[in-house]
Each structure stands twice: as structure tokens, then as C-alpha cells.
Amino acid sequence: MAETTYPSPWHAVVDALVHHGVDTVFGLPGDDLGALHALEDAPVRMLLCRDQRSALFLATGHALQSGRTAVCVVGKGPAVANAVTGLLEAHTSGVPLVVLAGGTATKRRDSGAFQEVDQLALVRPLVKWAARIDHPDRLVPALDKAFLLAASGAPGPVYVELPDDLLDLEIVRTRPWADAPEVATAVTADGVDSRALALVRAARRPVLLVGGGMRGRNGERRIEALADRLGAAVFATASGRGVVDETHPHFAGLAGLYSPAELAPVWSEADLLITLGSRLEETATFNGFVGPGVPVLQVNLDPAGLSTEFPGLGLLGEGAAVVAHWLRELGPHPTEAEADATWPDTVTECRAAAHAAVAARLAEMAAGDTLHVAEVLAALDRLAPADRILVQENGLQDMWSYFFPHWTVGAEAGSVVPSEQTTLGFGTAAAGGVKLAAGDRPVIAFVGDGAFAMVANDIATLAREGVGVTYVVLRNSGYGWLQCQLDQHGAESTRFAFLGEEMGSTLPVHPAAWHAVVRDKSALADLLGEALLNSSKGRVAVLEIPVTIADAPPGITELDGDFPGAATDSAPNPASKNVSKNEEERPTDEQ
Structure with a gap:
């Protein structure tokens, strides 16, 4: 291909965004406004935010819903520091996100420059990769790598810093932008007696727990099919909601802190917990969870996502591919040794009790x-x-x-x-x-x-x-x-x-x-x-x-000190005080 010359790094960035199908950018750019100039005639919407933290939140929400890599643009120094809260949320949510930030010019570093701070040190604990572009030749490969890493494997945020002295330089691209890599998702059978499959076959009262790592990975409803095949109860973590259809007769609510009290018998009687795409954080294991000694079979794409707090087995693999493989190996019908006819009945009865409790509560409130x-x-x-x-x-x-x-x-x-x-x-x-x-x-x-x-x-x-x-x-x-x-x-x-x-x-x-x-x-x-x-x-x-x-x-x-987060500000969302008369409040000039 012929060389492509861009008048500034931000023009190269915008071209990369278009190539990767990015239709919206969130952020509050630095006062050079180079990003805005480059976006002026581009087919990319820029949502100009008032707060860098909110910009990161908006971008994370976009990535969670779309499943695609989101992009956020911020300035330098305090702008990056303000964005760290949003980076923490994006990191913990495991979303593909590229953060593009300004930075101190190379010749001014360590001189007490205006808004100078070691931004790489600030963000590195919360990103998959952090890079500072100190030469124009490094921008194109860095952008390719940023989009590659954000969306590949276990998704997560990446950070690219464009220092002030880079912003006035031309960028020359000598090759095409990189495309997303192909991903092999098939699971090769190592025999029907593999350890993981043996655990699944042996379980008579299994529970499936679906985490946020399965978002966008259940389009063919194979998790529900696995629940039907195993007669398993299905729970979700909070971040895993929406992965499975909660009207399915085997769905039994959230695990841990939010588990309905009526589902306690399911947790106490289960003999195997299979987790799909969950890190088993504290709220997912507090109260509504299997008892001590019950094996936990954890399926996760990322070894860092496997909890070592519970007995059982870890299986590294893409959850949808593992579920599809199990369905093939198990066949359509359980054997007599596998089936426990009373277990689906237990799940059904507990689920019905939860619905009845809510109906009674609403009837009492309605009075x-x-x-x-x-x-x-x-x-x-x-x-x-x-x-x-x-x-x-x-x-x-x-x-x-x-x-x-x-x-x-x-x-x-x-x-x-x-x-x-x-x-x-x-x-x-x-x-x-x-x-x-x-x-x-x-x-x-x-x-x-x-x-x-x-x-x-x-x-x-x-x-x-x-x-x-x-x-x-x-x-x-x-x-x-x-x-x-x-x-x-x-x-x-x-x-x-x-x-x-x-x-x-x-x-x-x-x-x-x-x-x-x-x-x-x-x-x-x-x-x-x-x-x-x-x-x-x-x-x-x-x-x-x-x-x-x-x-x-x-x-x-x-909840008290038994749950470490209960006495902190980790969950402080307000609500409001009752008043009586019906009165619609029309918009005012207050902002």
C-alpha cells in the first residue's frame, strides 16, 4: 500500500477508530483540543463530558452493552488522576476499553512541568497494558496493540499516552491497520473421562453459577440446554444477570448476598457447583453458596479469574466452547446413574416459594x-x-x-x-x-x-x-x-x-x-x-x-461486621423521604 501521512497524531488515532468500527468516543480532552479538531469531519460521535470519571463510566457502560471496544479521551495530570476511579470500574468489570491521554512533553519531564505526574505509574495496576508514545513511528503499532489487547483473551482496559511534543508531528503509516485476530473456540476432547467431565457426570444435585465473563457468550442458549440436560439449578452473579433467561424454570436467582432465602435448600443440598465466567468475589459467595467441602468446578478464560478459596477443579477455557463440548459429550439424555429425579423438583419448589413470598409481600404493601x-x-x-x-x-x-x-x-x-x-x-x-x-x-x-x-x-x-x-x-x-x-x-x-x-x-x-x-x-x-x-x-x-x-x-x-463491605461507603446509594400529595414537578432552570 502507499504511505498514508496524517497531519497530527490525533488524525491517525481517528483513522484507527474508524477502521475498528468505533462510532462513539467519550471524554474530556486536554486544552490542546487536537482530538476535537481531528474528529470534526469524522464519522465518529464525540460525547463531551463534564467529568473524566463519568466519561470512563459512560465508556464502560457502552462496552458492557455492545461487547465492543470503547474509547475514552482525557487530558493529562489531574485529568488522568480523575479518570482512575473509572479505570478501576472498567478493570473490575473486565470490559474492552482504550483510554487515550495527554502527557508531559519528553523534554519537560522531571522539571516540575505544569500538570506533570507519573501517569503510567497511576494507571498500570488497573490496565492490561500502558504505553507512552515518545516517537511518531511508534503510534501506529501502539494503537494496533491497544485494540488487540483490550478485546483479546480476558477483556480489559489499556492506556496510551500522547505527550505534548508529539502532537505537532506528522504521522506516517506504511502498512494497513491491523485487523482483529481470529479466535479458535473449539474444545478438543481428551476423552470422556477427563477430570472436569467426570465431575459433571458424577453430580446428582448440580448447580450452575453464571458470571459476568459469560456476557455475550450465550446467544444459542446452551447454558439453559446444559441446565436441562443436568437437571441443574441456575444462579447468576450480579454482573452475570442477563446471560441466561431468568424465566427459565431452573433459574433460581442470584448467588451469595442477594440469594433469595427460599432457595437455601438448593444451596445446602447441592453436591457440585459449576461456575462459568465468575471470579467468585465476596458478594457472590456470602450467605447463598454451597457448603464446606462441596467441590467447585470453575470454568474461566483467565487463570487470574480462578479462585483458590474453594475445593474443586479449575478449567481454563472459553465458557461457551466448554459448555458446547460438554453437551456433545454428555449426549441428550442422562443415564440412570446420573439422574436424580427429585433434584429438579426441589429447585422448582424453592423457586415457586420465592415467587409466592414476593407475591405476598407485594399484596401486603398494596394494602x-x-x-x-x-x-x-x-x-x-x-x-x-x-x-x-x-x-x-x-x-x-x-x-x-x-x-x-x-x-x-x-x-x-x-x-x-x-x-x-x-x-x-x-x-x-x-x-x-x-x-x-x-x-x-x-x-x-x-x-x-x-x-x-x-x-x-x-x-x-x-x-x-x-x-x-x-x-x-x-x-x-x-x-x-x-x-x-x-x-x-x-x-x-x-x-x-x-x-x-x-x-x-x-x-x-x-x-x-x-x-x-x-x-x-x-x-x-x-x-x-x-x-x-x-x-x-x-x-x-x-x-x-x-x-x-x-x-x-x-x-x-x-448485615454487620460479618460482611466487610457492609459498614463502609461501598454501597451507599440514597433514596428518599415520603411525601403525600401528587404533584408533577416540571423542569426548572436549575442544573
Whole structure:
């Protein structure tokens, strides 16, 4: 091919983005504005954010929904430092992400230059690869490598730094941009008596646990087919929701912290746990989990993703290929030695008990005047289209959505949640990236008012850009999780409080957004329908739901020091205080 000369590194970057099919870039670029000049006439949308942290959240949401590599552009120094929170979330979520940052000029390093910091040292613990481009000849191969590493193997973020003195130089490309490598996904049988398959064959009461590593890897519904073949119960981690159809008769909810109490017999009687694409983090193993000594067969693409905390066997491989291989080797019907006819019945009975418990709880709530979070979820389930995508935070009141069957992710639906880091504000901002990747599908963010307020500047960005997300904001004027912990520990002092009316009577919302407050239970359905309608037309819709701090999922408020994250700010998503009259709040000039 003939050489291609670019007037600047950013023009080369934009050409690489087009080659790799990137249609949206998120970020807040440095003051050289070179990225914006290069994007001016490119077929790539630039979502200009107000906060680098939110930009990373948006990009991570986009990658989680699309399965494709997302791109984020930031400046240098404090801009990179501010982006680290978002990098932490992207790293823990395992998403393909390329971060392009500015940097101190080579000749000015270690001289006390303006905004100089060792950015590579800041980001290296959180990325698969970090590179600084100190010569124009190194940019093209570095960009190729960045896209290769971000999406290959276990996906994750990468970081490329473009120092100031590179920005005025021409870039010459002497070869085509690299294409994505072909990936072999077949599993070669090593005999039907392999150790992993032998464990599967021997299990009479198996449980499948599906993690976030299986996102986008169950298009042919082979996991459900394996559950049918084995008669296995199916659980998901929080990040694994949406991988399997939760209306499947073997699906039994989330594992660990969020496992329905009615499913305890399944966990206590299981004789094998098969995990697919899960790192088995603490929330997935706390409470609802197999007993001591029960073998855990872990299937993971990445050896670093295999937990060494449990007995059993690790199997390195791509989960979908392993499941397909097992289905071939097991054949369509269980042998008499493999079958345990009572096990599927146990799963069915426990699942039915969980549904009955929720129905009874909702019936009790319906008899009163107070609007409960569980009723909001029930209304969403009735009114939102089947292909809706729920984007969640991880706080006190919004945690109701983690408890199956209060919320069920059907075959057409989607789910995006924070990683084990439960970074406050992630879901609120990420919903915008999810929507940009989801096209016409409705995206609903189920969040607290503290998380909403934390990234309010970029809610304004979404409103300005016409990114139609429906925000259901649970409002208690503060950080409900921390207040719950304070109350639980018997703190009688009035010196400290995490809830307060200083936030005002309603949330400040950008004037381009639709905004209403549910002030009476009877108005919920109408206002929720109006919110969904407005967001379907490309308008941000914010529906405030005042709630009380007492409205928490069963068992959650009783958590104490037994669960290390319970007394910290790792899950502090606010909700709100009940008021009575029905009054729709129209958009104001407050931002």
C-alpha cells in the first residue's frame, strides 16, 4: 500500500477508530483540543463530558452493552488522576476499553512541568497494558496493540499516552491497520473421562453459577440446554444477570448476598457447583453458596479469574466452547446413574416459594398508602417493554432490584450493574453509554439520589445530547446505606447524619429533561408511563420516588461486621423521604 501521512497524531488515532468500527468516543480532552479538531469531519460521535470519571463510566457502560471496544479521551495530570476511579470500574468489570491521554512533553519531564505526574505509574495496576508514545513511528503499532489487547483473551482496559511534543508531528503509516485476530473456540476432547467431565457426570444435585465473563457468550442458549440436560439449578452473579433467561424454570436467582432465602435448600443440598465466567468475589459467595467441602468446578478464560478459596477443579477455557463440548459429550439424555429425579423438583419448589413470598409481600404493601420500592419495580415490570435494559447502582434501596424475583431479566431484556467495587455513580453515568449502544431499546437507570447528584453534570450532558434514558431516582436526601449502618450501630449522637433536607425539596435537573415527582402512590403508573414515553423520544426522563430508609430488602439491614463491605461507603446509594400529595414537578432552570 502507499504511505498514508496524517497531519497530527490525533488524525491517525481517528483513522484507527474508524477502521475498528468505533462510532462513539467519550471524554474530556486536554486544552490542546487536537482530538476535537481531528474528529470534526469524522464519522465518529464525540460525547463531551463534564467529568473524566463519568466519561470512563459512560465508556464502560457502552462496552458492557455492545461487547465492543470503547474509547475514552482525557487530558493529562489531574485529568488522568480523575479518570482512575473509572479505570478501576472498567478493570473490575473486565470490559474492552482504550483510554487515550495527554502527557508531559519528553523534554519537560522531571522539571516540575505544569500538570506533570507519573501517569503510567497511576494507571498500570488497573490496565492490561500502558504505553507512552515518545516517537511518531511508534503510534501506529501502539494503537494496533491497544485494540488487540483490550478485546483479546480476558477483556480489559489499556492506556496510551500522547505527550505534548508529539502532537505537532506528522504521522506516517506504511502498512494497513491491523485487523482483529481470529479466535479458535473449539474444545478438543481428551476423552470422556477427563477430570472436569467426570465431575459433571458424577453430580446428582448440580448447580450452575453464571458470571459476568459469560456476557455475550450465550446467544444459542446452551447454558439453559446444559441446565436441562443436568437437571441443574441456575444462579447468576450480579454482573452475570442477563446471560441466561431468568424465566427459565431452573433459574433460581442470584448467588451469595442477594440469594433469595427460599432457595437455601438448593444451596445446602447441592453436591457440585459449576461456575462459568465468575471470579467468585465476596458478594457472590456470602450467605447463598454451597457448603464446606462441596467441590467447585470453575470454568474461566483467565487463570487470574480462578479462585483458590474453594475445593474443586479449575478449567481454563472459553465458557461457551466448554459448555458446547460438554453437551456433545454428555449426549441428550442422562443415564440412570446420573439422574436424580427429585433434584429438579426441589429447585422448582424453592423457586415457586420465592415467587409466592414476593407475591405476598407485594399484596401486603398494596394494602397501605406508602409507596414501596418493590412496588416501583413491579410497576416497571408491567409497563416497560420486554426488551428493556435495567442499569443499576448498588445502594440500600436500589438493592431491591438485585433480589429475584422482585426483578426478573427475561430472554429479551438486559442488565448492567456495577462491578464488585460498586463505585458510587457508576450506574447513573453508565446508563448513557448503555443507551448509545442499545439503539431503540429502552434503558432504565434504577438509582439513588446521592449517586444521581454525584454525576449530575453529565446527566446534563445526556440531556443536551438527546440520550433518552429513564432515571428512576429513589430519594431519601442522602446516603441511605451509611445512615442505615449508623442507626444499626445504635449511634444516638446527633453530630452525624447521612440524610438531610439540605438537598432541597426536589433534585436539580437540566431544563431539557422531563422531570416529575411521585407524591402519591396512585400516580406511579401514569408518571412512569410518561417517563418511558419521553425517553423513547430521545429525552432524558427523571422520575423521583420519595422512599423511607426503612424500605430495604429483607435481611440487608441486618448485615454487620460479618460482611466487610457492609459498614463502609461501598454501597451507599440514597433514596428518599415520603411525601403525600401528587404533584408533577416540571423542569426548572436549575442544573
